[in-house]
Amino acid sequence: MDNVNLKRLAKELNLAVSTVSRALRDSHEIGKETKERVRALAEQLGFQPNPHASSLRQNKSKTIAVIVPEVENNFFSQVINGIESVAPTKGYHVLIYLTHEDFKKERDILQLLRNGRVDGLMLSLSNTTSSFGHLEAYRQAGIPIVLFDRVCETIEDVPMIITDDAEMGYRATEHLIKKGCNRVAYLYPAGESSIAIRRGTGYQNAIGKYQPKQKPLFIECSTNDAQNQQVIRKLLRNKKERPDGIFAAIEKLAVNTYEVCHELNLSIPQDLKVISFSNLRAAALFHPPLSSIVQPAYEIGRESATILFKMIEKKLLLPNEKKIILPSKLIERASTADS
Amino acid sequence: MDNVNLKRLAKELNLAVSTVSRALRDSHEIGKETKERVRALAEQLGFQPNPHASSLRQNKSKTIAVIVPEVENNFFSQVINGIESVAPTKGYHVLIYLTHEDFKKERDILQLLRNGRVDGLMLSLSNTTSSFGHLEAYRQAGIPIVLFDRVCETIEDVPMIITDDAEMGYRATEHLIKKGCNRVAYLYPAGESSIAIRRGTGYQNAIGKYQPKQKPLFIECSTNDAQNQQVIRKLLRNKKERPDGIFAAIEKLAVNTYEVCHELNLSIPQDLKVISFSNLRAAALFHPPLSSIVQPAYEIGRESATILFKMIEKKLLLPNEKKIILPSKLIERASTADS
DNA sequence: CGCGCTTACGTAATCGTTTGCGCAGAAATT
DNA sequence: AATTTCTGCGCAAACGATTACGTAAGCGCG
Numbered sequence: 190m191d192n193v194n195l196k197r198l199a200k201e202l203n204l205a206v207s208t209v210s211r212a213l214r215d216s217h218e219i220g221k222e223t224k225e226r227v228r229a230l231a232e233q234l235g236f237q238p239n240p241h242a243s244s245l246r247q248n249k250s251k252t253i254a255v256i257v258p259e260v261e262n263n264f265f266s267q268v269i270n271g272i273e274s275v276a277p278t279k280g281y282h283v284l285i286y287l288t289h290e291d292f293k294k295e296r297d298i299l300q301l302l303r304n305g306r307v308d309g310l311m312l313s314l315s316n317t318t319s320s321f322g323h324l325e326a327y328r329q330a331g332i333p334i335v336l337f338d339r340v341c342e343t344i345e346d347v348p349m350i351i352t353d354d355a356e357m358g359y360r361a362t363e364h365l366i367k368k369g370c371n372r373v374a375y376l377y378p379a380g381e382s383s384i385a386i387r388r389g390t391g392y393q394n395a396i397g398k399y400q401p402k403q404k405p406l407f408i409e410c411s412t413n414d415a416q417n418q419q420v421i422r423k424l425l426r427n428k429k430e431r432p433d434g435i436f437a438a439i440e441k442l443a444v445n446t447y448e449v450c451h452e453l454n455l456s457i458p459q460d461l462k463v464i465s466f467s468n469l470r471a472a473a474l475f476h477p478p479l480s481s482i483v484q485p486a487y488e489i490g491r492e493s494a495t496i497l498f499k500m501i502e503k504k505l506l507l508p509n510e511k512k513i514i515l516p517s518k519l520i521e522r523a524s525t526a527d528s
Numbered sequence: 529m530d531n532v533n534l535k536r537l538a539k540e541l542n543l544a545v546s547t548v549s550r551a552l553r554d555s556h557e558i559g560k561e562t563k564e565r566v567r568a569l570a571e572q573l574g575f576q577p578n579p580h581a582s583s584l585r586q587n588k589s590k591t592i593a594v595i596v597p598e599v600e601n602n603f604f605s606q607v608i609n610g611i612e613s614v615a616p617t618k619g620y621h622v623l624i625y626l627t628h629e630d631f632k633k634e635r636d637i638l639q640l641l642r643n644g645r646v647d648g649l650m651l652s653l654s655n656t657t658s659s660f661g662h663l664e665a666y667r668q669a670g671i672p673i674v675l676f677d678r679v680c681e682t683i684e685d686v687p688m689i690i691t692d693d694a695e696m697g698y699r700a701t702e703h704l705i706k707k708g709c710n711r712v713a714y715l716y717p718a719g720e721s722s723i724a725i726r727r728g729t730g731y732q733n734a735i736g737k738y739q740p741k742q743k744p745l746f747i748e749c750s751t752n753d754a755q756n757q758q759v760i761r762k763l764l765r766n767k768k769e770r771p772d773g774i775f776a777a778i779e780k781l782a783v784n785t786y787e788v789c790h791e792l793n794l795s796i797p798q799d800l801k802v803i804s805f806s807n808l809r810a811a812a813l814f815h816p817p818l819s820s821i822v823q824p825a826y827e828i829g830r831e832s833a834t835i836l837f838k839m840i841e842k843k844l845l846l847p848n849e850k851k852i853i854l855p856s857k858l859i860e861r862a863s864t865a866d867s
Numbered sequence: 868c869g870c871g872c873t874t875a876c877g878t879a880a881t882c883g884t885t886t887g888c889g890c891a892g893a894a895a896t897t
Numbered sequence: 898a899a900t901t902t903c904t905g906c907g908c909a910a911a912c913g914a915t916t917a918c919g920t921a922a923g924c925g926c927g
Contacts, residue, residue: 194913205877210915220875237643241589242913244580245882252623260608266600273599273626282645284591285624287612304576306621447813471808474786476815533883544907549885559905581883584912 193234202226213238244305253497254284254302254310256295258339263440263468264486265313268337271490272311279498281308290380290412292317299323302332309333309497314341316380333500337493338484340383348506350493350513354384357482357517358391361436361464364480366399368525370434370462374406374424376446377438388438388466406432410442417445418452425453425461434525437465440472443479462525466517477523484517532573541565552577583644592836593623593641593649595634597678602779602807603825604652607676610829611650618837620647629719629751631656638662641671648672648836653680655719672839676832677823679722687845689832689852693723696821696856697730700775700803703819705738707864709773709801713745713763715785716777727777727805745771749781756784757791764792764800773864776804779811782818798867805856816862823856 199206204223212219212227213236219227230236244250255272257265269285276283284307288295295315300323302310309332312324321341327334328346340349358375365373375392377385389407396405408424410417421442425431437443443465447457455461457477464480472479492513499506538545543562551558551566552575558566569575583589594611596604608624615622623646627634634654639662641649648671651663660680666673667685679688697714704712714731716724728746735744747763749756760781764770776782782804786796794800796816803819811818831852838845 192913195915196913206914207878207916208876210913211876214915218875223875235642237640239584239643239913240645241580241583242882243915245578245584245884246913246915248882250580260599260612261602261605263600266605269599269624270626273624282623283625284621285608285612286622287609301576303574304579306579444810444813469810471783471810471814474783474814475810476813476817478815531883534885535883545884546886546908547906549883550906553885557905562905578883581912582885584914585883585885587912 193236194239198227198230198234198236202230248305249308250306251280252282252284252307253494253501254286254298254307256286256288256298256310256312258288258290258313258315260285260287263470264338264484267468267486268313268490268493271487271492272494273490274487275491275494275498281498288315290315290317292319296323299327303327303330307332309335309501311335311337311493311497313337314339314381314383316378316382316385319381333497335493335497335500337489338384342383346511348496348500348511348513350489350496350515351384351387352484352489352515352517354387354517355391355394357466357519358388358436358438359395360391360519361388361466361482362392362395363399364519364521364525365434365436365462365464366395368434368458368462368527370432371400372403372406372430372432373434373436374408374432375436375438376408376410376421376442378442379409379411385438392436410445414441414445417442418449421446421449422453425449425455432461434462435464437463440465440467440469443467447475447479457524458526459528462528464519464525473522475524477526480522480525481520482517483520485515488515532575533578537566537569537573537575541569587644588647589645590619591621591623591646592833592840593625593637593646595625595627595637595649595651597627597629597652597654599624599626602809603677603823606807606825607652607829607832610826610831611833612829613826614830614833614837620837627654629654629656631658635662638666642666642669646671648674648840650674650676650832650836652676653678653720653722655717655721655724658720672836674832674836674839676828677723681722685850687835687839687850687852689828689835689854690723690726691823691828691854691856693726693856694730694733696805696858697727697775697777698734699730699858700727700805700821701731701734702738703858703860703864704773704775704801704803705734707773707797707801707866709771710739711742711745711769711771712773712775713747713771714775714777715747715749715760715781717781718748718750723805724777727775731775749784753780753784756781757788760785760788761792764788764794771800773801774803776802779804779806779808782806786814786818796863797865801864801867803858803864812861814863816865819861819864820859821856822859824854827854 195206195209199209209227212224286298292315295318321344324344334347336347336349340351362373375389393405396403410420435446446463450457457463467481468483468486472481534545534548538548548566551563625637631654634657660683663683674687676689679690701712714728732744735742749759774785785802789796796802806820807822807825811820
């Protein structure tokens, strides 16, 4: 027996296991001197309580799960960073899972975690998720769950942390129009993603307000770069009806747009102005620098984690903590300069 | 008692707990019919074995840890993605920890995990890590550990997965020289990072070979953007001795270089050619597109995880699995075009 | 002096799962 | 027919930490 556990400590100190346990947890039932002896030996032997035994007994895992569609994405990376800025201070560990935008995986992962492995979870929905039974099951099992960014508005009593997507969609479109665009297209990823819908709503409202005669131009894209380039190519080749402004719901689509523009020798912003949601710092180095709507990703992570821990600690959530909307920023760069 | 556990199943089926357990694990000792009954009820009640009880009993956690300096970095994101492509297929969960380039945090995290919470861990060292006792302790405790990218060459029997940094450092420098650079500077992050050293070695060798009269120009940078810009500004303002080529060890420093060039109205590649290690897809969209050395990040993650699981499964590692060197790619773009 | 109370610790049950061992009855072997 | 071998299942002891409860000594108090 070379593992150092309570039994080992107890034997070496001629104490009962329970005494050692209590001493280490600083119980008032244990004498000061004994506590010192225990602590000293524990320190010396590098004792670390077995987390599985603790978890089993106390029925809590000191672990939360973060489930995101992908991680190769500045937004989600920053969110994770934000979460990680909170979890360790609470003594919590962070499990990470990727759905790869696949509803089945999302459902399976949630199923997998319904057994006490985690005390709570934070989730940003895959864009193929259109039913929410897997969430409902959690709610009923009483496992705290928080949604962020890509949420589901119809489910009750699940806090959500989002950004002002519709507002920023409106402002992005408005920005393009004020810079002289007469025909703004909205590029968005196919699927059920709540953000694409909210951003599209803002887009539509802005068109409705400033160019009521225009028919909104919703361009559905996919997750495949080649396909997206094809779609964008077709859009921009159409001489007569070519848009002169593009509002991309996600960074990836702005990148695709840039790629096609280079290919077709269209210059931004003269021939086409582009703005996009993006958390990429290097967007400022693009040719030309990309006007961006930057989401407070780190804060989303922090807020989400903070709310989740409140729930885990059974604190009551204030009404305004059930739906938190954090403001994004519009950063104007050369891709939407006057031409 | 509304939790569904073995006891509950056993009671409802009039069986012993052990029988139920064995039935679910498909033991040959259990009759076919009984197995069916058990499985049916388990399915119906949505039974999920308690992972803490299992872990406690079997002394394994079905969990690995990934410890990286940061996550807001395409390289590490891709590595995590690669790891995640393996772990679930082995039934494993992935804990993530960030050191934020802080040795103390790294040490504390490793300390925290020495209690059975994980069956193994994958680590990329912080750049402030210069002693390795915390790793040694793991090796002695017999917990499998794999190093990737930022490794430590002096520790024995810890497999490492790295890229051909010195070789690519050489080729990057060579590339700049062949494109006409007469004075190439090497920008690298301060600290102990093994990659910065290996890349620098390649740089030095190339200078030694092609421009033996030149003194290598090692420019030490930090993690602070403003400071780095200051350093680079100073470097580039020096009219007489201004370098005409920059090889950046990490993406961040290439970004800083671009920023300063914009500021000083230096044009790339005419006034200065730039090449950098970078896994940023959008590097192709920079102004001008950034010549990059792209590391096989996803594969590094996959390989590391594969090796780790071999160790966890107590399989013997082949000699060539103890140090795996994966090739990077040099992608030539406009930032190093002939001027 | 006897009663209760506090202090400081020990005993043992518990969390849920796994697994060595035991033990019937049935089947197969001699 | 007597013995061995399976087959199928139950009993109970782990794993390591936590905690309700028990208990002995020491103390104050009437």
